[in-house]
Amino acid sequence: MVKKVLIAAFLSMVPVAELRAALPVALASGLPAAFSYILCVFCNMIPVPFIILFIRRILTWMDGRGGKLRDISHWVENHAQKKLEAYHKYEVFGLYVFVAIPLPGTGAWTGALIAAFLGLRLKYAVPAIFAGVATAGLIMMAVSLGVIHILR
Numbered sequence: 001m002v003k004k005v006l007i008a009a010f011l012s013m014v015p016v017a018e019l020r021a022a023l024p025v026a027l028a029s030g031l032p033a034a035f036s037y038i039l040c041v042f043c044n045m046i047p048v049p050f051i052i053l054f055i056r057r058i059l060t061w062m063d064g065r066g067g068k069l070r071d072i073s074h075w076v077e078n079h080a081q082k083k084l085e086a087y088h089k090y091e092v093f094g095l096y097v098f099v100a101i102p103l104p105g106t107g108a109w110t111g112a113l114i115a116a117f118l119g120l121r122l123k124y125a126v127p128a129i130f131a132g133v134a135t136a137g138l139i140m141m142a143v144s145l146g147v148i149h150i151l152r
Contacts, residue, residue, distance in 0.1 A: 004029040012043035015109040024144040051112035080113040099132025
């Protein structure tokens with residue numbers, strides 16, 4: 001059981017996979033639904049404040065190193081900039097909606113990038129991202145349990 005919990009926790013914190021992959025994996029591995037939801041939402045939120053606080057400095061450092069690091073830095077900035085343009089107008093509510101929709105390219109990591117580039121303070125960004133993650137978790141739980149039920 002510890003291995004299943006660690007896998008779900010790790011997947012929840014990894015960009016791209018996040019909650020969208022971790023919750024179905026946790027449920028499919030037989031972990032209880034309520035426990036899986038709480039675990040995945042909590043672990044998905046762990047990197048958020050660090051991203052908001054430090055991503056600008058990290059990207060500046062990467063850009064100064066050149067080569068592949070510069071390429072990655074530019075890709076991250078371009079990715080965030082594309083998302084930022086769409087949500088700049090709505091800020092906190094837009095951030096919530098963006099994170100709440102469990103599709104590729106959305107989620108806590110990208111939401112935190114957007115918050116950092118919008119210059120949102122933690123006290124506004126973290127609750128909006130948390131609400132979005134919680135909503136996305138409910139959507140993924142419903143979809144995952146439905147698919148698992150159909151397959152059984």
